[in-house]
Amino acid sequence: MNTPAHLLMGAALFGRPAQTSILVAAFAGAAMPDLSLYLMAGTSLFVLGIPAHTVFNELYFSSAWQAVFAIDNSFVIWGVLMAVALWRKVPWAIALTGAALLHLAFDFPLHHDDGRPHFWPLTGWVFDSPISYWDRAHGARWVAPIEAGVATVCAAVIWRRRPPLWVAVLTGALLLAEFRVVRQWLFIFLYN
Template structure:
């Protein structure tokens, strides 16, 4: 699933009550499982000037990068943190960790050959889903439009909830980003 959709869904699911601190925590939690990819790929591409083909075909699948992805995409780690947040009854921590767990639950069935070891540190096993959110040969032709519709619905839900202005503007920007990304995947980056 694309990151903007994760942020919108995480904020809609865990950004209650519609208070800045809770919504911000939900947005951040929904971003955290993908953040390392953006930092590492951004550094490789824009600071180190490594060609995109090497970044996404070699570095992405390297042991070093996969170790980082295993940590920040672990159901066990995020689940333990969510359990602790629920036990301690800390609303912003529940929003943050709940949105992160939801991110992982949505990613798990939508990664074909680029999945993560979601059960780290107990197992390095990676589920290879028959469905992909970005690869049209693995169903992205129907997954991406569904994802875009879900993103639209949850953005409208956030606006109807009368979230703070900054969150409403962010939701609008994320929705536009999601629609742009879906358009790119479906029409420019993937062969039929």
């Protein structure tokens, strides 16, 4: 799934009650499995000037990058952290780890040939799903609109709770970003 959808889902499902610390934790947890990708790709593209083709076709699949992805995309690690958060009864930690696990639960079935080792450190196995959220050859034409619909419902749930103004504005910005990404998948990448 696209990161804006992950953030909206994490906040909708784990951002209750609509308190700042819980909402920040839910947004942060939903973003954390993608954070390393943004940092490494952003540095490679904009600081080091490495071409996008090299970043996404070579570096992304390199052992070094996959080692980092194994850590922040591990059901095992996030599951242990969630168990500790539940045991200690820390609401913000439950929101953070719950949103991260939700992110992984939706990424797992939607990455065709660009998945990650979700069960590290137990195994380095990577599930190659028959479905992709972005690849037109593997269902993106129908996944993208469903994802946008889910993101819209999640935004409505967040707004219905009457969150702080910054959350309402962020929710709107994330929803617009999701629509923009889906538009690109459907009308630019899919039909070229």
